[in-house]
Amino acid sequence: MSHLAATAPSTPLHSATAVPHDHTPQGGLAALTLAAIGVVYGDIGTSPLYTMKEVFAPHTGVALNSAGLIGAVSAIFWALMLVVTLKYVLLILRAHNHGEGGGLALTALAAQAVGNRPALRRGLLLLGVFGATLFYGDSIITPAVSVLGAVEGLQLLAPSLQSWVVPISVVVLVALFAVQRFGTAMVGRAFGPIIVLWFLTLAVTGVSHIVEEPAILAALNPLEAVRFLHTQGSHVLLALGAIVLALTGAEALYADMGHFGRRPIQLAWMGLVMPALALNYLGQGALLMRSPEAIDNPFFRMFPEAALLPAVVLAALAAIIASQAVISGAYSMTRQAIQLGFLPRMRVLHTSATASGQIYVPMVNLLLLVGVVAAVVGFGSSSALASAYGIAVTVTMLITTVLTFFVVRHAWKMNPVVAWGATLFFVAIDLALVAGCAVKFFDGGWFPLAMGCALFLLMSTWAKGRQLVLASIREDGLDLPEFLEQLSTTQMNRADRTAVYAVADPHTVPQALLHNLKHNQVLHDRNIILTVRFANTPTVPPERRAEVQSLAPGFWRITLHFGFMETPDVPEALAGCEAQGLRVPLFETSYFLSRESVVATPGSGMAAWRERLFSVMSHNAGSVVAYFRLPDNAVVELGTRVQI
Structure with missing residues (x-):
């Protein structure tokens, strides 16, 4: 291996952002907000395809009656409010590293904040790297579960197409990965309008069913969520493991901040994404209150038969966009890991002459394709993949909460009572969600954790090996x-x-x-x-x-x-x-x-x-x-x- 002395310094060249301030890339606020809707929210925007179906799956024990529906929708709504709105949109988006977000950027920020405590600094670096490895698991599962969930809508058009769901999904995914080498600039311009149409569709279909069954609006009362979780008894973790599917994609808000800035991401969430998601989940609950038999696929059952085929096509496009976002994120994460000294050099191709962030990493693309196809063929359905989906996301959320504490306490110098209180509140929520997903470990939850542990082994081995090489060169030089x-x-x-x-x-x-x-x-x-x-x-x-x-x-x-x-x-x-x-x-x-x-x-x-x-x-x-x-x-x- 030829080596050009590329090292990540033990101390930062510049101090991290000591106090939070806004960072908005060049471009009009409206244009950036539209782009943020297209790229940032594709993942969480496709969660309605499968979340409600999984909440009421037989293994969760959640009763499919009015009380259960109101409670489940309430739990989903307040999970979105507390975890996504309060934690990510209002707090964590303020913890940027010179305008950049994401797991490794936050890790660097936290490590700098405790730079005078070497042992703690090393521990935070290892914790952050492990969180980054779980992102790769998400990059495999998101395309698989999103595309499968969308293509499964074909079964409602013609039940005989059930055996074609997996082959069609594989073809769609292979085509998606095949076009990565051409860059995302051209398709990126279409992301915003398509996802805006998707969220408007979510909202309109939701309202149409809420009007027919307004009793579902009781779910907006947070006490209904508390009552729902309490009545689940020993099955509460199973219910939480399904509810967490509504939160997948929350990390993308933070990871993509460098591309769009804090304000556009916040405006997109508050102005369109959160209302559309809330209305759709309420609408699915309203539909199931009138027609419990629609539980086989409550999302697509919301559409009249004449609109079903366009809905499947739109859902497939939304799923592809959601997949594109995490694939591009995996490329960016790889480049960051290489330059921070956690991965060996790989071939990195730039697909845009003007946007340095638009890159293509052939080796990562190939490995992701193999992993995604294996997940689709191995699990066979979005329901089976849903068991594997939550655990990597929730552990990453927990790691993000821990790292953010060291930023707000040591870099921002926030009052210790406020810093500890907020951290413990979010840690309690994160631990509950992790526990809810952990019960699905043997049903597929092991899959992203196994990938994360394997990647962590590789990344830690590379970082330690480079240290040993440098020590040997110094000793013999x-x-x-x-x-x-x-x-x-x-x-x-x-x-x-x-x-x-x-x-x-x-x-x-x-x-x-x-x-x-x-x-x-x-x-x-x-x-x-x-x-x-x-x-x-x-x-x-x-x-x-x-x-x-x-x-x-x-x-x-x-x-x-x-x-x-x-x-x-x-x-x-x-x-x-x-x-x-x-x-x-x-x-x-x-x-x-x-x-x-x-x-x-x-x-x-x-x-x-x-x-x-x-x-x-x-x-x-x-x-x-x-x-x-x-x-x-x-x-x-x-x-x-x-x-x-």
Whole structure:
């Protein structure tokens, strides 16, 4: 593996946002709000397809009568109010990392807030990384359950189509993943209007049934939710495990904040999404109060027969959009994890010349496709997949609550009584939801947890392995100042060019430099010791991109800083060093990289099997040349063995 000294610093380059403030990307508020509706709310917007059916599934024990319906709808409504509106929309959206949201951005923010307590900082980093791994489980289950739930509407048109639900779903999903390489810009422009139509449809169909059975409006009383949960007795966790399906997608509000800003996301939720969801759940409850037999598919039973086919088509489009949102999120999460030092480099393709966030990661796309198809074929129905759906989401919600506490208490300096009180309130809700999903562990809940644990193992192994590699390089490397002092007394042939030597430790002599001197007996006129660091912030201001330090005649040390949401373009960053008095000509510069061959050895580093796993990951890491946008014809790679 060729290595360009890309490291996540132990301390942030810039301090995190100490106090909350709004961050809205460029663009009109109305346009951003429309786009937010299309991208952010696709997942939670498709929850009505299957939530009510699962709440009254036989295994939950919830009675399909007026009291049960009013109580269940009340529990869903107040779950949306407390978890989504109060927790995410009003509180957590304020905890942004220089405008960016999401699990890893929040993790970096929390870790910075407790930077003076190393043990706690490491613990929060590990907790946040585990939460990030569960997002990948969501990225597999969301497309599977959403598309299956939509296509299952065909069974109402013609029961004979039941055997075609899984094959049609697989075809739709394969086509969805196949077009990812072309980027989301074109389809993205259509997201907003389609999802707006979807939410308007939810609202209109809901109102039409509420008018016929207004008694369902009693569900707006929070006491009905309390009474409902109390009367479930020993089955309360099963009921909670189904109700949580109405909340899936809440994390997307936070994860996509960097794309749209806090205000557009809040306006979209308050102005359209929340009212439409509430009206539709109330409408489904009203329908079931009049026609309990509609429980086989209460969402599609709300439509008259003539409107059923358009409803299925619209639901399928909404499901595809919901899937697109989490797939794109998986790409962004992968890039963040790579640049924060938790995953090896992968090939990242940019699908837009103007929007840096629109990327495509072929390896992630392939793995997600395999996982989604396996989930569809293996589980076979949206009801079966619903058992696997909640547990990853609820554990992620719990982790988000814990991390947010350290931000509001230590970064915002909020009153400890308020900080602890709010945290314990939301932790109690999250734990109840986690427990409700945990009872479905053997019915499919193990699936996302197993994926999360496997990914956590890979990510923690990579991070620990990189630490061991850097420690080995420092231990075996030569001290740079002493080397330069000895070199100044030695006559050496000089090449009239610039050499850039990439190092993991800027205080040791690059192995590539030693190999160059040994084999070629030549030294360049200008030699740059280069280190690339990724900050715990999404972006780094251009004026702080490069640190230039003169070491000796003909030698400079340059440290380049990038945010974890930025694309590292090393030649462009080096060209900017001219403002600091060092000219790095593009066509007169050679890049010397050390291709590390990691050798696992007995010792106190990691278990032998983890060291071998890290060695395999290192060997298969993506090209450093492409990742850092180095010119292919100006790179020289020299091999070196590193023992860990």
